[in-house]
Amino acid sequence: MNRIVWAVLHIVLGTTLAPCILGQAEEKPVKINDAISMVPATGNVYLVTTPAGGVVIDTAMAEMAGEVKKIFESEPHGPTKYIILTHAHADHIGGISLWKEPDTQIIAQRNCVEFLHYVARLEGFFAPRNAAAFNRASPSIGPWAGNFGGKIEPNILFDESYKFTLGGVEFDLFSTPGETPDHLTVWLPAYKAAFIGDNYFGIATPEPNSFPNLYAIRGTKPRWALDWIKSLDSVLALKPEIVLNGHGEPIIGNAEITRRLTRYRDAIQYVHDETVKGMNAGKDVFALMQEIKLPPNYDLIEIFGKVSWSVRGIYDGYAGWYDGNPTSMYELPPSSVYPDLVRLAGGPEPLARLAVEKIEAGKPVEALHLTDVILAYDQKSVPALNARIKAMEYLRLHTQNRVESGWLDYGIRLAKEKLAPAP
Numbered sequence: 001m002n003r004i005v006w007a008v009l010h011i012v013l014g015t016t017l018a019p020c021i022l023g024q025a026e027e028k029p030v031k032i033n034d035a036i037s038m039v040p041a042t043g044n045v046y047l048v049t050t051p052a053g054g055v056v057i058d059t060a061m062a063e064m065a066g067e068v069k070k071i072f073e074s075e076p077h078g079p080t081k082y083i084i085l086t087h088a089h090a091d092h093i094g095g096i097s098l099w100k101e102p103d104t105q106i107i108a109q110r111n112c113v114e115f116l117h118y119v120a121r122l123e124g125f126f127a128p129r130n131a132a133a134f135n136r137a138s139p140s141i142g143p144w145a146g147n148f149g150g151k152i153e154p155n156i157l158f159d160e161s162y163k164f165t166l167g168g169v170e171f172d173l174f175s176t177p178g179e180t181p182d183h184l185t186v187w188l189p190a191y192k193a194a195f196i197g198d199n200y201f202g203i204a205t206p207e208p209n210s211f212p213n214l215y216a217i218r219g220t221k222p223r224w225a226l227d228w229i230k231s232l233d234s235v236l237a238l239k240p241e242i243v244l245n246g247h248g249e250p251i252i253g254n255a256e257i258t259r260r261l262t263r264y265r266d267a268i269q270y271v272h273d274e275t276v277k278g279m280n281a282g283k284d285v286f287a288l289m290q291e292i293k294l295p296p297n298y299d300l301i302e303i304f305g306k307v308s309w310s311v312r313g314i315y316d317g318y319a320g321w322y323d324g325n326p327t328s329m330y331e332l333p334p335s336s337v338y339p340d341l342v343r344l345a346g347g348p349e350p351l352a353r354l355a356v357e358k359i360e361a362g363k364p365v366e367a368l369h370l371t372d373v374i375l376a377y378d379q380k381s382v383p384a385l386n387a388r389i390k391a392m393e394y395l396r397l398h399t400q401n402r403v404e405s406g407w408l409d410y411g412i413r414l415a416k417e418k419l420a421p422a423p
C-alpha cells in the first residue's frame, strides 16, 4: 500500500479517529465503526459489511485498485452484493471488475451514462491534457470510440433517489450533483453516515481545506455552483455524524461536519454570486478573475481548486466564449499579428529583455505573454525560451496549487526540450 497515503492518514486521523486505528498494522483497512471500513487511496474505497454481504462504495483508480482489494482481503468479509459509484471519475470506477461477482449489482446515478460517453467521446482531447496536468508523457490513444462509446457497467440507474436494504441495513442513495453531474450521496441512517464522494475535498488536512475545482483546467464542462450548494445543503440536512469523502480523511461529529461543509458551501456561494454580480455590472472575465478573492474568514487554501479559475468557469459556463469584442468574432487569433509586433520591435532580443525585466519586477505572467509574442515569430528563439522557463519557475515557486504546479512543470519541460532536443 502507498505508505505515504497511510502516513498522511495516520497524522490526519490522529485527532479524530485514533481509538479506531491505534495498533492496526498498515496492511489492514481502517475501521470507521463496526460496519464501515475504508482503505485510503486515490480515491478512497469503503466497504460496508452487513449480515447478508458487503456493499463497496467506490473502487479507486485502476492502477491502485488491486492493492486496495488485497488490503480488504486481509480481513474476512462476505460476498459483494452491491457496488455503488459516487460518480464516474476514473479514480472511483477503476476497480469495478475486481469486486464484481456474478450477482453483484452496480448502482450509479443516471447521468453517469452520458458522463462516461462524454469522456470516451473526447478521449483524444482529454488524454494528453490529463497527462500534461501531472507532467506525464501522453498515452497512446486508440481509434475514436464514437459518440456513445463509453463502457457502462452500472445496471441500476436512478434519477433522484434509490433505496435498498441489505442484511437489515438501509441504504438511501440520492442525486447530489456537484463535482460531476452524476454525483450521488449514500446515506446510512443506522450509522448517521454520509458518503459524499468528491463534493467535499478533504485533502489539505487537517485544516484548512482546499477550495473546490469549480472548473478543472484539464478540461471539463462547468460544474454548476448552484447545484453543488444545493447538494451540500441536502447532506447537511441529514445531520450526519460521519462524513466519508472520496479523498482525504473522514469528518467525525455533526458540529465539525456542519462547520466544514457550511464553510465550503458558503465559499462556493460567495464566488458564484460575486461573479454573477460582476457579470451583471458589465465587468469582463479577466477583471473578475483578478478582483474576486475569498474573504479570509473562509480559511480555505487553493491547493486543489483555484478561485480565479472557478470565476472563469462560472463566467464562461453562463455566457460561452464570446467576449463582446467585435475582433473576437473572427477566426484569426491575436497571435496572427505577433510576428509583426516582433519585427516592429526590432527582433526577439528587446522583447526577451523586457520579459526578463518583467520577471524581475514580479510580473511573470506578463513575461509569459511577451514570450508568446516572440515564439509566434520564432518558436525556437533561445532568449524567449530562457525567459519563459524563468517565468514559469518563478510561478512554480510562488504557487501552492498542485494543478498549476503540474502544468508549469509540463511547460518548463517542453521549453527545455525545445532548447535541447533529445538526441
Ligand SMILES: [Zn+2]
Pocket (backbone or CB within 6 Å): 043, 089, 091, 092, 198, 246, 247
Ligand atoms: Zn476523485
